[in-house]
Amino acid sequence: MTETNSELVRLSAAALAAKLAAREVTAVEVVQAHLDRIAAVDGKVNAFLHVNAEQALAVAAEVDAIRAAGGAEAEALHELAGVPVAVKDLIVTIGQPTTAGSKILEGWHSPYDATVVERLRAAKMPILGKTNLDEFAMGSSTEHSAYGPTRNPWDLDRIPGGSGGGSAAAVAAFEAPLALGTDTGGSIRQPGAVTGTVGVKPTYGGVSRYGAIAMASSLDQIGPVTRTVLDSALLHQVIGGHDPRDSTSLPDPLEDLVAAARTGNVEGMRIGIIKELHGEGYQAGVENRFNEALELLKGAGAEIVEVSCPNFKYALGAYYLIMPSEASSNLAKFDGVRFGLRVLPEEGPMTIERVMGATRAAGFGDEVKRRIILGTYALSAGYYDAYYGSAQKVRTLIQRDFDAAFEQADVLISPTAPTTAFKLGEKLDDPLAMYLNDVATIPANMAGVPGLSLPGGLADEDGLPVGVQLLAPARQDARLYRVGAVLESLLEEQWGGPLLAKAPSLTDASSAAGAALSHGGSH
């Protein structure tokens, strides 16, 4: 890799956009730099399931040609034109495979683009490829991918979070400046926390879900995965806004999120600590960084208040009824009849039921099967009221908790995840322990409110990234960017630069990054 290339990949999307607009660099150079970086490090990280080099370079060349020609067309180019982006492999794309991290979709090519992908293409953002995930986004570690786990760039022996570990790791490892994720219970924010990146789950309905393979329709939301708060706002602005193909898409025009990120200000703002989302069960290093963030915000003029959300303690339980219930139905279509894997029974009669059964037995992994069975049971006659029905009531209670909290505070704050990245394999045999990692992120999905996770520093005990989560009322995503931008700049001032500057290079032959970090070395 050339010096120029390694500098380019470390730039934020906003900085790349400025350099492209000023014609200091071409889009082809930018895309090539990222492709080179992927070639250099992805063997270790495994963030990408598919690299889309040819198409990405073609889009970049088109942008360069338009810029070179000048005139109205060049003027009309989107701010992010030529800035590359990676897409979580749960989101369908023409011209590239979409696997959802599952064997059941291996080799499947979608004949249509997701709405968010259409919008990336309309902005002429080159798509670098498709990123790894837990199968059908079911997991918190990316270990449930049928294509092998993604590794955390901070420590290759650790998980990058999940389900969107691929997108977070790609951004953290400078393989892409921007990526798309999906967040059903924390799949954007928790990977953001454990990889030292920024991730945003927009208000439910704020970004079209059309073309995102559904896990739990009432909880899923597509959002940006980036290294800076401003970059998230820029990407959010591209993908957000009403889509007539998604009935749950909000009709409201999108707020100016980029302006919010650029004019961050917390003076006089009431920021609420959620009593139930810190303290016991949270790693000491996580708690320490969280408290420091509060001090910084207070110093910048925010008023810190404490709010109580007593029903949040039921959120995880209710989530694990609603999510699998919806997933059991959403995943019924994967049956080998129309697309994807088809497995024939090895013996016995060749009936459609048996072909469907053999296909699903072979095509789905254990975690997916676990959730389908759980959801099928929860929706069964005689159990529906006790399980799905009760869980929906809890959902209403959580929404009321948020309503009450937002009367006392403009935004809420908590650690994003209770711990830093755990070791690969550590929780694989203990689903409940794995599920607990999402305890702080799930309430936002249950209520449909937006959440943002940004790096809060490194935990003292293991030197791994800690995430701070901001939550805002529904349709007030701009507040997240306003507060997030302030906190980010205060923290970076403290660290003397972006947190990711402290991450191992991954290309240095002697770095043995994983080993160094796992010994708790301070960076």
Place this chain on the structure above:
Amino acid sequence: MTDATLSFEEAMEKYDPVLGFEVHVELNTKTKMFSSAPNVFGDEPNTNVNEVDLGLPGVLPVVNKTAIESSIKIGLALNCKIAETCRFARKNYFYPDTPKNFQTSQYDEPIAYDGYLDIELSDGTVFRVEIERAHMEEDAGKLTHMGGAAGRIQGADYSLVDYNRSGVPLVEIVTKPIEGAGSRAPELAKAYVAAVREIVKNLGVSDARMERGNVRCDANVSLRPHGRERFGIRSETKNVNSLRAVEHAVRYEIQRHAAVLDSGQPVIQETRHWHEDTRSTTSGRPKSDADDYRYFPEPDLVPVVASREWVEELRATLPEPPAARRKRLQADWGYSDLEFRDVVNAGVLDEIEETIAAGASATVARKWWMGEIVGRAKNADVDPGQLGVNPATIVELNRMVEAGKINNKMASEVLDGVLAGEGTPAEIVEARGLAVVSDDGPLLEAIDAALAAQPDVADKIRGGKVQAIGAIVGGVMKATRGQADAGRVRELILERLGVEG
């Protein structure tokens, strides 16, 4: 294997039937219930589909607003209440005609509920059928089982699936249990389905062609001994797709249930398949009330909101109700009560209206439909409307008769030719050499011969008894093998005899 049956009369002596109907109406919206793919019948398989209809990964449904309007109109025409908000649910079951392996259907929140329909039976008796609900859902694809016997899944080598019908908007109209019909149950069944069909056709929300499956009836039948309150166990005969079949299927099931009950066996709760050829049903699959479809509210759709203003706007657009329409048509056409009831009972009201619209007089239209076509339909065992007679054909035939080109007898023959697919009336007249003999030469010869053969009759006519002319006309017609124009023959006879007509 055929099931034992009692005679209908004996069944009625012993038992009291309770009916229930689920009528599925396919709406004729331009696009499908939840996708922008065209809703068109009869195209090449799997051409009217997009990623939503195929249930590809990532797709989402969007409700068709016209389908909602049509559903509200149906609800209003059935005197139902319209829900202010209602939701769709998912009915989960694995079957390859349902691409998502769940059907998006309304479940506990139908758009229309608590209605009724007054059904007029053939003798003018009015019977009120209570409507429980009318709800929206999507149709499934169409499976064709290959290699087995008679298109059945049992024994088939493989099955083909056509998703063109997948996602076509349906309204399912469910009655409350219908009690008290007694021996008129089969007739009521036919009349009820005919009334629903008439309503949706009249509303313009469905093509309402039963032979294409636009209106499909599932008929529930149970029997209980006279005087007992509690319902018996029911069977559900699926997809009975003509009015006559509805009547026959209900009659058959009553007779079959009666035989089962008489033998001391319980009726099995199951679906039954109707067979037009044997006019009987065979066992389908067991159906229990506890079939677990794991219904839950469709999370990909927001609730449907029908504001009162909108409902009233739609109510204002409703066409005149069929009963009022019948009253108007009878007055317009000048039919007697008896003539009109016969027309209604024969199920040719729409056909006569179309024939009049095509240019025939009310009398001519009735003459053709009641005199010629209904009988043929009965022989062919189909509904008159399904015989394939085009109103234009009737108008053309009548025009030829009035022009004296052919007579009524020939016209009837030509109609047979049209139904046999031999071509247009003109082509058939030409091909069969059917033309009224209009050259007076051969006619006069025949007239002279007839007059000579019956001199006494000729004298009577000469003497002013013109009504006696029939015998001479008959002789001429016989001699010309019916090819002469009887009117012209009459004129020529009178001329020949120097008598004023």
